[in-house]
Amino acid sequence: MKKRYQNRIELLQGTLDLLVLQTLRWGPQHGYGIALAIRASSGDVLQVDTGSLYPALHRLERQKLIAAEWKISENNQRVRVYRLSAAGKKKLASERGRWAKISEAITGILNPAAQENEA
């Protein structure tokens, strides 16, 4: 079982990290909030698996790309809130650039005709 989760983390790693960083750009948020935000902003297409989300959050925290602290929510509940660090902001910028390139390349591969037509 454990192995399965780890594999999934590996597969999603780069993308999920990017999505988390992007989400935190709008302000500090707790884990549940991040999951909701990703789902909402992808028009319910991307369902974030909790089993991947929390490892990703803690990994990013360990890499000092995000920081975490305990806060009291409006429901008077203790929640762990994450925010983007300076290093995280930089990382986000470079990852966005990379993503753009990759998606362009993949689009190119999937759409050779369109490219030829343009040329």
Add this chain to the structure above:
Amino acid sequence: MKLPWDTRDKRKQDLDEEIQSHLQMSARDREARGEPSDQAAASARRELGNAGLVRDVTHDQWRWTWLESLWQDVRFGARLLRKTPVITTVALLSLALGIGANTAIFSLLDSVMLRMLPVQKPEQLVALGMRSQKQGSEANRVYTNPIWEQLRDHQNVFAGVLAWSGHDFNLANGGEAQNVNGMYASGEYFNVLGVRPVLGRLMNSSDDTRACGGVAVLGYGFWQRHYGAAASAIGSQIQLDGHSFPVIGVTPPNFFGTDVGSRFDVAIPICAEAIIDGKNSYLDERSAWWIRVMARERPGQSREQTEAGLAVLAPQIFAATLPPDWKPDQQHSYLKRTFVTTPAGTGLSWIRGQYERPLEMLMVIVALVLLIACANIASLFLARAAARQKEIAVRLSLGASRTRLIRQVLTESILLSAAGALLGVLFAKWGGALLVRFVSTKQTHVFLDLSMDKRVLGFTVGIALLTGLLFGVLPAFRATRVSLTSAITGVEVQGDATRSRFHSGRWIVALQVALSLILLVGTGLFVRSFRNLVTLDPGFDRQNVLLVTTNVHNATIPPSAYVAFYDQALTRLKAIPGVTSASQDWMAPMSGMEWNEDIEVEGQKTPAGEEPLVWFNWITPDYFATLRTPLLAGRTFDARDSANSQPVVIVNETMARKYFPKQNPIGQYFRIPDSTLASKKPLQIVGLVKDSKYESLREDYFPFGYIPLAQISQAPESGVFELRTSVTPATLIPAVRDALGNLNKGASLKFETLAQAVDDTLAQERLLATLSGFFGGLALLLTAIGLYGVMTYVVTQRTHEIGIRMALGAQPLSIMKLVMRDVAALLAFGVGAGVIASVWVARLVQQLLFGLKATDAETLALAAGSLVAIALLASYLPARRAMRVDPIKALRYE
């Protein structure tokens, strides 16, 4: 980096809470959307999945990943090492030998030079020395008992003072001597050192008073060996030199005394010297120097205060102990003596002075061996790195960082060196014990505590890491500097990249050749110098001579009858079958004892600043015949020379040359004015003998005079019989024991062959010659392996090129030349550098050599010659393989 253990539990709790809050928020949202509250919580949990698993996987993100990747590297390294068993075995063995040898020599050095005595606060201990204005900087550390007693009773400078004197005691009551390592110790010796008994009690000052009865304290090892560690030892009597002492206590196992290099078996108080030596006691002798003194400094007392205190003390003490029979100028300088202190936390040691230089030399030798081993492994690794370049290129192109790969290669080399160190420590344990046995002789049994202490352990770990880095760094950097495309496609393998990699391999081998040459030159020098000593003509024939040392101290013979006893003994010894000739003297050659006197020659003035000192021995008539020392002129002693006839003397060449230059010494006279043993009347020279060595083979010949036993005024209680034998000398020991035992049961006997006695004086030289020989051979072997490996690699790399050349018509011999040209260049460079370095380094060993210069051309040529021969042989095999390359195969191989 946070330590994983501190934060572990806290983090788990936090994670649990975080996940719980997630579940609650999710459930609340579901409720808000209209789900019933019990269902909402369940579906929130369902959506989350296995909460425990989520927590664990998340927690895993915090694990100590670098430690894990290090473990991965270690496992990967081990796997790689297993994949090339030959290279790994060679590397491991050379490392084990190299590190082991370094550890062994260092632990010896540590034990002799650096280790603190196992006593309380050893850093407070100082050795007390005396310095007279005239003597240079060298302080005299040997005292008379009167000085010691004054010091003990009047000093107020130190927290405590202690004195001791090593002395062999004979356990046997007559017959063959059974010597134990004894020591006279001052009453407070153990108290000042802070040594506590493991059994019974140790001495105190009330045991060390004049006219004491004597008590004995046993060393732990002796107690175990001789008493089977029985508590009943306490209260029993022990016989020392025929006198009985009650045993009062046993010292702890790690305490060996204050002399590094030996371990005491039995200690008795200084006052007991009067019991052992009877009326010849030294206790009131003002010119008998036999006691050594240490002191414990008062904590917090400054050096100035100590010096000031000693400056006040010294004049009083020396005035009270002035030797009355000394010449006025000697007395004057005696009264001017001062005390000096030197730190003595590491104890005092005769072995330190003798072995400091040889041990340092050996340290350099083993360090060189380790360097050569490192060079060897580095070149093996370089060759292997070439084989791995495809794998490394693949890993690099898949995104592995170069530092990561370097770390991996370094981990592998440190893994190897750690394994080597582990084996090396075993090797060192065995080798260290062997070394101690090496420097021990029959007369002086060397004891050294070679147990692993922090310093030795640190040293071993340090050199293991250092060697790992040393032979790992270059291959690591080289291996990871690959051109990705060429490595992966395999095209252009013969291009620049490989050539330059081979270059560094070549440099390493050249360096190895140079280092080996230095070692071989050292080996040559030490071995030849040892051979010079062994083959030296000492002026006597050492083969087939049995030395029988006798002591009649406890034989109940009156001193007036000693000579008669010696005569009878000699007659009986001559009658033993197998003895061809027998004689007696006072001090056999190489016994380390000496008797010297100032002489006066009629009509000769001694030049200022020179003492007319001549060394003496008393002998019986057949002495020169027995030792085969040639008589050059005149006669030997015979029955004519009696107590009442004209006092006569036989001199050696050096004596004749010094005091009777350009004259016939026979018939000349000289006097020994202060002699107590020989006649004070003028002695007539009746014979001239060839020079012979007296105390050691290395000395210059002493001016020497031999006096007949018959004309000695008082024969001493000990003497040595020399028996020339027609059979193996040791086989006569039972017959000699019987013959002398029948004469007198109380006389103690000690047996040794003359050859052994000579041999024992060469312990230091033999140690250096044997070990440098061993390590020189090892260096030669390692260099041959290194060269073989590199040349094999080169030939493999150039197979394609050689194939083309052969296809184009090159002759096998010219191919051979092509390969050997590389070797020749490399050797020329290595040997050249090695010669220059050897000549420069050799100056440091001059002092340890005998009979040859450190820059001995023959040795240098011999070392270089054998190195070149071995190197050519090692590279001939791969070169021959190159010669036999099949061009078709070589070209198809691409």
